[in-house]
Amino acid sequence: MKNVMFVCKRNSCRSQMAEGFARNLGAGVITVKSSGLQSSHVNATAVEVMKEIGIDISDQTSDPLSDFGSADFDIVISLCGCGVNLPEAWLIRETFEDWQLEDPDGKSLEIFHQVRDEIKERVQNLVHTVKAQSPVFS
Numbered sequence: 001m002k003n004v005m006f007v008c009k010r011n012s013c014r015s016q017m018a019e020g021f022a023r024n025l026g027a028g029v030i031t032v033k034s035s036g037l038q039s040s041h042v043n044a045t046a047v048e049v050m051k052e053i054g055i056d057i058s059d060q061t062s063d064p065l066s067d068f069g070s071a072d073f074d075i076v077i078s079l080c081g082c083g084v085n086l087p088e089a090w091l092i093r094e095t096f097e098d099w100q101l102e103d104p105d106g107k108s109l110e111i112f113h114q115v116r117d118e119i120k121e122r123v124q125n126l127v128h129t130v131k132a133q134s135p136v137f138s
Contacts, residue, residue: 002130004032005073007082007090011036011062012043013105014079017116020050020057021123029127029134030075035065037082043105049112065090077126079119 008015019034039062070089083098
């Protein structure tokens with residue numbers, strides 16, 4: 001299994017939704033954590049829009065990236081364009097991607113839904129790619 005870290009500025013919306021999708025869609029394929037350049041709280045609207053589609057992220061916590069070691073992760077994904085602010089050790093993992101998704105915090109429910117759905121699609125693609133590259137799933 002590949003270890004995935006989703007990282008964002010505050011670890012409150014996008015990275016939390018990505019963690020929820022990855023736990024759900026990537027079970028048995030990837031392990032996942034999320035973090036932020038700084039920690040804050042899990043956004044209540046993010047919890048709400050995920051619950052609408054049957055994924056409960058209410059027990060997830062907002063954690064700072066500094067709580068984790070880069071060597072423990074194979075795949076690092078920035079959801080906000082914060083890759084330029086990450087320490088180099090996080091950028092040189094097996095895979096690094098910067099998805100640069102809109103921050104839904106403080107915006108309409110429609111924006112939350114759009115961002116949630118885009119994250120779902122990207123996480124599905126990630127899980128598919130990991131499966132395709134692994135001899136275990138071939």
